[in-house]
Amino acid sequence: MPSSYKFREDLIANGRIAPSRKWDKYFETTENTVCGSPSAAAEIVLGRSANGFVEWQTAEGHPLRDFIDGPQSGPTRTWLVRGSNVAGFDLVQRLWRPDGLVSLAAGHLREAEPGISKAELRTFVDEDYESTLTYNQRLQLVEELHAFLSKMKPGDTVCTISQGLVYVGEIIGDAEQVASDGGRSNLRRPVEWIAEGHPYEDLPEELQQKLSIQHDVVDLTAVAGLVAGLGRTDEELEEEARESPEDVSAEIAVLARRELELPEPTVELAEDLLVHNVDWLREVRDLLWDERQLVFYGPPGTGKTYLALKLAEFFGGGPQQVKLVQFHPSYSYEDFFEGFRPIEDPQTREVAFRITDGPLRELADLAAREGNRRIPHFLVIDEINRANLAKVFGELYFLLEYRNKSVRLTYSGNDFALPSNLFVIGTMNTADRSIALVDAAMRRRFAFVELSTRAEPTRGLLRRWLAREDHDTEPADLLDALNSRIDDPDFLIGPSYLMKKGVYRDGGLERTWRTKILPLLEEHHYGEGLNVGQRYGLPALRTAIKPPADDAPVPE
Template sequence: MPQPGRLAGTPDFHLMLPEGGGEARGYLLTEFGRNGTHKFVLREGSVVVAEAWPGLNDHARRIRAELRASGALADAPPHLDPLQAPRRWLAAQDIVCNSSSAAAALVFGYTTSGPESWRTTEGHPLADYLSTSWRAPRKAWLVKGSNVSGRNLVQLWLEEGFISLSGAHLPPLEESDPTKSALRRFVEEGYEGAASYHQKRGLVDELHAFLTQMRVGDVVATIGAGRLHLGRITGDAVQSPSPGGLSNLRRAVDWRAGSHPDAELPEEVRQKLSVQHDVIDLTGALEAIDRLTGSTGPTGTEAAGTPAGQMADEPPVRELSLPDVTSDLAAELLVRDPEWLKDIHELLTDEKQLVFYGPPGTGKTYLAMKLAEYFGGGPEQVKIVQFHPSYAYEDFFEGYRPVEDPETREVAFRLTAGPLRELADLASREGNQHVPHFLIIDEINRANLAKVFGELYFLLEYRRRSVRLTYSGDDFALPPNLFVIGTMNTADRSIALVDAAMRRRFAFVELSPRTEPTAGLLARWLEREGRDAEPAHLLDALNARIGDADFAIGPSYLMKPGVYRDGGLERTWRTKILPLLEEYHYGEGVDIPARYGLDALRGQGS
């Protein structure tokens, strides 16, 4: 028999404290707390961390203090608190908490998600036992039907007005909104021996989305014969017999007339088509779907006199585009020919990835940062990383990294996002899709790119596809508004040594002291600063003596204030420029100062 007030069909849940510090246990109640979720009972005997972390809110601190004062939280016995009592408390009685999150905060001493923290003995989260309490007002879904046990059901769906899932081994579903826990139990029992562990887990997720997340009014899409068909869900999920059980879970759909060829679909929609699931949440691409169909919201009505897809009281839909190049930008960057900047604009628009390559000091990183900030609208949309020989996928995208608990000093491995994942997540947020975001990879050729990018290397070439990630298992695609600019020093490795795979994925733009826009840059900078032109003449004379263009010296070494203090030019030449040429002529016995020193170059001009 269920305990009084206990939510029927739910087990006990557990929280393990670090360093073997004990365990907390509890269960859900049928009664709802102030925030609209089920109340939670922390069982007598549960262990609680005594110290409250700085981030814990005042209300939770007050509750802990009141429970401690009333004796509901007592000192833990010595074997649970061997270091410094009282690091642990013990629940002296059952404690009713406003929610599972409130109970978790009480136990840990910091704010955390109860539905994800509390687990069953099998490791399933408490969230799986909760009915869906909130859904976005309007969602979009892709349901695949072209290969259901070898059968193509798309034409049947379009003709008869529905979508479906196969559920041949499911029992009759008595609830209209079953929890994920109930669905898991049905799948485990019904598909035992008929599906692998991963297949059953995927089926649970798809059933949960189809039965509880979808709702009347949501947009639905399916793909057949290379064309996307769109409609609107008009009915609740129903379970009915079907031949072979191929379509015995159904929802009625009002399909739109016509369809859209795959080649014409927005990039964010095409990316989802390659995700290997039968039910896919398309809500993140809902704005693009509305533009595709001319729809304006749940009703599908359009205001007279407004463009298709735009409500009369809404601002215009913002498209992804890079700002145009202006003469002011060219002047700021000291680029003589604005057409060169326009070429960069077009390359980024078309390719989304490019590499600036050239000798040291040619301003590759500076130019990459300035252009990224200009095209992205500010430094907030720009992230910079520097590659090196030990840089890896786990550093760049995501991986398990050791994280120390500040309180217990215990180290645990947690899946942590790297700079590319963080920037991609930021670029994908609702409202950000029209804003360009830039990742700058400095010294891109110094790392093993195949090792660093992993499966993401594929996405650099096929931007409209998605891949399954190695660690998290998520289906991931590079957002259309994420651009990549790399820099490469040809003195470290010639561009001729870059493998064909990288060449295919990036556009390469040379920055050389012998060609525009770098040629003459120092002279233009000196003129703007009101300085003598001699350093520009000396640099030109130096590069004329260097036979290999990959080892030419860029102007940025001489575009710093320290160069123009007393003795600064000689000091910079001796400590910055001549050592580069020592490396270039290593082992050749060349007298570097005699050939490249300031006295030699000045004597050449006399």
């Protein structure tokens, strides 16, 4: 903030903030300094833009906003309030829609004024519900009651679900606490409901994710545009945006409903990747679009990782939308998604365990940010079959199949859904573990695409590369002869070993064959007593592709 920055610089120039004599590379105040707002004070301390109601916290971690009385100000919000199964009653049909209200059950809560601070409300709930709710249940109740009493305000949008339909309305008044039968609806707000409901199954996937969160009150502001567009066509929304340019809700709804697209593969991409035709790339794109998860599998050296990264960069629009993860036998859920890890405090040098995000959580949060939701993001998992997948994915296995749902996370306890614009491409080396050993749960959640020397685009890849690089075709002939002698298709040798510049220096082919290819085959035939060099060595293969003349000596 320019004003806060200037104030901070003036304080330093006037000596009211000076280098600390106790903390190296830190400043300290030399006198009391009055700021115009909590945010201005936080920005001076942190040296960046900051929300003071969140940044200022007690030693227990409670933010300043918890101690502020009165209704919350700011832009309008969108909320979900559940009322279809409250103590066995469907309040939506019996009370909310006929009487024009929304309610929340709080039968044991003493009288609480609208706009009550979260700190005071926490005290009320701890005392009033001590014998009826567990500690975690009381924490959740505080969040829901505070949202209903202090965060909601007239002008906010509210949604609810009943009998497979989603109903939308607008809050038109303040909260009040009344007596009700069994305390099922004693906290109330007046609402003007739209009569028409919207079938749940027809809602956008991103909205279904939020509506599946199992709380009585959920903040839906992140998908407010999707809610605003329910029941209206794109043409109606665009016309409304033109007629009322000062009201951005219609424009936001149009942008929110814009379809995510994966770009059409091009001839140039096929030529760059040396793929035999564009139709194969289109099929890969369609599989990604339909399944969201795909695995390239095949023998070593078939270009699985290279192809996965290149396609991810093309479909995502650049490398900044792609994250690579390497699986291994000791990889775990805590490494992949989130878990407690030791973190050192830079000031005290003390070590404490804190919940830390893994690569999937980081990429999912990036993809879900405002402005990123219509941009494809890709997670490439190399050697996906080398880890214990059930252990690594945990409850996320469910989300791979049901992208329109949310789950409660193991460590943080937050509700989480995989963004619709997050795609996963895995690679699987069949020489390490046959695809037949992959469990049914993974098979059901991923599309499998084979990259093998038996079929295109891998079969002719080396010959296309040799032609582009203006090399002789002998390496391709030798590779074909080699693979014709290997009985197990999972151990066929891919062309990437022979698609490197070092192979075509003096002695490079022989060196690569001796140090890269033959060791793989020795491992494959370990314990069989087979002379690998005699069967798969270059002299034997050269003889096979070009038999010697009758008077020429036969190589041993």
